[in-house]
Amino acid sequence: MDRLSSTFSALADPTRRAILARLALGETSVNDLAAPFDMSLPAVSKHLKVLEGAGLITRGRNAQWRPCKLEAAPLKEAASWIDFYRKFWEASFDRLDAYLERLQSADATPDKPKPTKRKRRKNDRK
Amino acid sequence: MDRLSSTFSALADPTRRAILARLALGETSVNDLAAPFDMSLPAVSKHLKVLEGAGLITRGRNAQWRPCKLEAAPLKEAASWIDFYRKFWEASFDRLDAYLERLQSADATPDKPKPTKRKRRKNDRK
Numbered sequence: 001m002d003r004l005s006s007t008f009s010a011l012a013d014p015t016r017r018a019i020l021a022r023l024a025l026g027e028t029s030v031n032d033l034a035a036p037f038d039m040s041l042p043a044v045s046k047h048l049k050v051l052e053g054a055g056l057i058t059r060g061r062n063a064q065w066r067p068c069k070l071e072a073a074p075l076k077e078a079a080s081w082i083d084f085y086r087k088f089w090e091a092s093f094d095r096l097d098a099y100l101e102r103l104q105s106a107d108a109t110p111d112k113p114k115p116t117k118r119k120r121r122k123n124d125r126k
Numbered sequence: 127m128d129r130l131s132s133t134f135s136a137l138a139d140p141t142r143r144a145i146l147a148r149l150a151l152g153e154t155s156v157n158d159l160a161a162p163f164d165m166s167l168p169a170v171s172k173h174l175k176v177l178e179g180a181g182l183i184t185r186g187r188n189a190q191w192r193p194c195k196l197e198a199a200p201l202k203e204a205a206s207w208i209d210f211y212r213k214f215w216e217a218s219f220d221r222l223d224a225y226l227e228r229l230q231s232a233d234a235t236p237d238k239p240k241p242t243k244r245k246r247r248k249n250d251r252k
Contacts (some may be wrong), residue, residue: 001138002140004137004140005138005139005140005248006136006138008134008135008207009134009135009138011129011130011131011134011207012131012132012134012135012138013131014130014131017130020211021210024210024214030225057178061195070211070214071209072214072215072217073215074215075208075211076215078208079205079208079209079212081143082146082201082204082205083210084150084206085146085150085196085198085201086205088150088196088201089198089199089201089202090196094240105240120130
């Protein structure tokens with residue numbers, strides 16, 4: 001699997017995203033990571049393997065205590081990929097704004113679009 | 127599957143990401159979408175179903191020509207989720223910068239860390 005696909009695939013699970021959120025607070029052991037989840041250690045380990053495979057975490061070398069650590073580089077790549085589409089979601093919100101403005105204008109006297117009847121209360125009291 | 131998981135899952139495939147990239151140029155028919163891929167129409171349709179299920183595309187209602195259209199709202203949510211981790215990848219690059227700076231200093235005379243012997247050629251020629 002290509003790197004971007006394996007990043008997105010690893011993120012496509014709420015438990016794995018929760019593990020990353022926990023690791024954002026600092027590195028920790030598998031036992032501590034497993035504690036808040038109603039899950040067996042092997043189940044948590046399986047999720048950790050997926051995250052490790054995607055390069056989103058690394059494990060310490062100490063055999064007794066192999067702390068997990070967040071690695072953000074793949075997230076940076078994912079963010080860059082998504083960011084290309086920013087103009088599209090920003091455009092959608094611009095269109096929504098324009099639509100709401102049109103609705104408001106339609107509500108007001110046709111020749112005098114502003115101020116409308118639907119101004120804030122503060123203005124109404126003036 | 128929760129919305130964020132289904133978004134990331136849909137993005138975890140290079141063909142689906144390529145389809146979104148194509149749709150960023152404008153809405154288009156399934157046939158036109160399928161053309162650049164060495165894939166059967168049913169295979170492309172399957173990918174489109176995944177994208178549609180994740181809310182990343184919508185299909186027009188015209189029975190003859192059901193154009194596919196990019197919908198960026200789920201990408202905005204995914205971007206927001208990832209953005210929380212921005213400080214981590216920025217921190218990694220800061221650490222890398224600091225490390226490279228230390229390397230460069232170690233290379234120079236201890237009491238006069240700059241300018242070092244490893245300056246750019248342009249400076250060496252001065």
